[in-house]
Amino acid sequence: MGQVTATTTVEIGAPAQTVFAALADYAQVRPTILPANYRDYRVDEGGQGAGTVVHWVLQATEKRSRDVLADVTVAGDRITETDRNSTMVTTYTVTSVGDSARVETTTSWKGAGGIGGFFEKTFAPKGLNRIQTELLGNLKSRLEK
Numbered sequence: 001m002g003q004v005t006a007t008t009t010v011e012i013g014a015p016a017q018t019v020f021a022a023l024a025d026y027a028q029v030r031p032t033i034l035p036a037n038y039r040d041y042r043v044d045e046g047g048q049g050a051g052t053v054v055h056w057v058l059q060a061t062e063k064r065s066r067d068v069l070a071d072v073t074v075a076g077d078r079i080t081e082t083d084r085n086s087t088m089v090t091t092y093t094v095t096s097v098g099d100s101a102r103v104e105t106t107t108s109w110k111g112a113g114g115i116g117g118f119f120e121k122t123f124a125p126k127g128l129n130r131i132q133t134e135l136l137g138n139l140k141s142r143l144e145k
Helices: 016-023 114-143
Strands: 003-012 038-045 053-059 065-075 078-083 089-097 100-110
Touching (some): 003 114, 100 114
Antiparallel strands (some): 003 100, 053 065, 065 078
């Protein structure tokens, strides 16, 4: 089994605190910025930052989906979603860049072994980068209005 990782970065023309607060709002903001790849989204506990428990089905491809039940933690400029159902962990790091913010999201998990693992490590990050880029693009559009 190898580690599979996908990372995407975007700059948003809004203060870092505003961007961070929007990302940490799982009740109001998140449902409006999620790409179509996210199905059955719901907040099970909390809804604002640390202590939130959130569920969705990530439809990565037509045939591959992942049922995610994530615990949210917050530390400094980082929001972390840790999936209870797998080894998948997603982090969002928000840093100030002048009057704007840079958001980097990284998702990683322990991939399959063998030839299947080779293909997963080769192709899954590309698909996930596309999904992350859409999510962050939606956030950018929302905050730069």
